[in-house]
Amino acid sequence: MFLNGNELTNRTATKIAEVLADNNTHIKEIGLKWNKITAVGGNAIANALCENRDLKVLDLSWNSIGVRPKDARNPNNPGKPIVVMKVGDIGNAWGKAFRMNKDLVHLDLSFNKISYEETEIIQDDIQSNSTMIGLHYLGNHGFCDKIVGKVDPLGFIQMEDAAL
Secondary structure, eight states: OBOTTSOOOHHHHHHHHHHHHSTTOOOOEEEOOSSOOBHHHHHHHHHHHTTOSSOOEEEOTTSBTTOOOOOBOOSSOTTSOBOSSOTTHHHHHHHHHHHHOOSOOEEEOOSSOOOHHHHHHHHHHHTTOOOOOEEEOTTOBSSSTTEEEEEOTTSOEEEEETTO
8 A cells, every 4th residue: 555645644544543453454565655754653653563463664764753843832830741652662662563573574754853862762672673674764863963873783772863
């Protein structure tokens, strides 16, 4: 199923996640690159991958799954916003997907604005996954554009200086 470049948002990504979590669905490949999916939709898909045993290839490149939603306004205390998603939630969702899903063999998360902190969490968890054959992670960075997450030949995410 290829839905690339259709300006899909978190609402559609969440529906796709519901379909993926339903083990009666036998989708093998999904292309969702060049859409408008942020952390909300990305985390929903990551959580669905923990349940799914059929999907083999997922392309989420060129979205914004590293972009968390803004904090919500607190009507009871305007000076203290309600935190919708905190640092680490993205890394934990994808890390759990890497630990739980042993069926996905190819994942493209390139150019998704995933931060250094989230990448470090993912980096720790991906080591438990020995079934992923292809992982694309280029274009995700940390505090500055000089730090880039790259996948080494053994499949581990390494933080490197892009200037080198």
